[in-house]
Amino acid sequence: MQKTTKEERLECSICWEPFNVFENVPYVLWCGHTICKYCLLGLQRAVVIKSSGFPFQLPFFVTCPWCNMLSLRLVRNGAIKFPSKNYYLLWMVESMNGSRSDNKRITSEQREV
Numbered sequence: 674m675q676k677t678t679k680e681e682r683l684e685c686s687i688c689w690e691p692f693n694v695f696e697n698v699p700y701v702l703w704c705g706h707t708i709c710k711y712c713l714l715g716l717q718r719a720v721v722i723k724s725s726g727f728p729f730q731l732p733f734f735v736t737c738p739w740c741n742m743l744s745l746r747l748v749r750n751g752a753i754k755f756p757s758k759n760y761y762l763l764w765m766v767e768s769m770n771g772s773r774s775d776n777k778r779i780t781s782e783q784r785e786v
């Protein structure tokens with residue numbers, strides 16, 4: 674059974690920049706939404722309202738712009754440690770860029786040793 678609810682677009686739905694491997698790298702949030710690296714870095718930190726009514730910023734969390742779910746964001750020395758890249762989208766981007774010819778091809782026969 675295949676889900677064909679929505680077409681996966683190869684561009685960020687926030688800044689409309691096309692995803693690519695180096696600059697607008699797609700990252701996938703906990704909720705499953707995909708966002709480019711720049712928009713991820715630009716997200717406001719998540720704010721929770723404590724029972725006292727005092728808003729409190731969570732240090733390592735952001736909220737998804739689409740569904741408001743919390744997601745962890747760890748950035749160290751300018752490098753994103755979390756969330757992880759959307760490797761499926763990266764693969765799509767790579768294959769659409771036509772760099773398929775000289776890609777390393779993994780043959781299943783070579784696994785026998």
Ligand SMILES: [Zn+2]
Nearest residue numbers: 685688709712
């Ligand atoms: Zn973006």
Ligand SMILES: [Zn+2]
Nearest residue numbers: 704706737740
């Ligand atoms: Zn979401």
